[in-house]
Amino acid sequence: MDKFKVVEKGYSIAEVNKFVDDVILQTESMLEKMKKQHSENMLLKQEIEKYRKMETDLKNALFKAEQSGSDIKKQAYEEKNLIIEEARKNASRIVNDALLRAEKIEIKADTLERNMRIFKKKLKLVVEQQLAVIDEIEELNLK
Numbered sequence: 001m002d003k004f005k006v007v008e009k010g011y012s013i014a015e016v017n018k019f020v021d022d023v024i025l026q027t028e029s030m031l032e033k034m035k036k037q038h039s040e041n042m043l044l045k046q047e048i049e050k051y052r053k054m055e056t057d058l059k060n061a062l063f064k065a066e067q068s069g070s071d072i073k074k075q076a077y078e079e080k081n082l083i084i085e086e087a088r089k090n091a092s093r094i095v096n097d098a099l100l101r102a103e104k105i106e107i108k109a110d111t112l113e114r115n116m117r118i119f120k121k122k123l124k125l126v127v128e129q130q131l132a133v134i135d136e137i138e139e140l141n142l143k
Contacts, residue, residue: 005012 005015007013
């Protein structure tokens with residue numbers, strides 16, 4: 001710091017006033033810078049708070065998405081089990097129906113076979129009767 005010139009009755013009033021004015025200007029400039037910095041700091045704090053809120057919102061959204069994903073997986077698993085159970089029931093019903101139809105077809109086949117044997121016996125009997133009639137006719141013609 002420079003020393004003030006000594007004049008009659010003390011220091012030079014002009015230099016002291018100039019120094020005081022310079023100090024006031026520097027102080028005001030520093031205060032203005034501090035206000036500006038404070039204002040910028042407040043804006044930055046607001047931005048940080050905004051980003052923290054966004055982070056919280058994103059975390060909540062992610063948590064809900066994970067929960068929804070888990071719920072969807074669980075629901076799909078349950079639906080898969082229901083579909084498999086229904087398919088098993090349907091398969092069992094189809095097999096049972098097929099077995100019943102096969103049994104009915106087998107019964108019909110047995111009935112047809114039995115009827116065929118009866119028909120053959122009756123036809124053989126009719127043919128034998130006709131042959132007997134032919135033999136009688138030949139005997140009558142020969143006499």
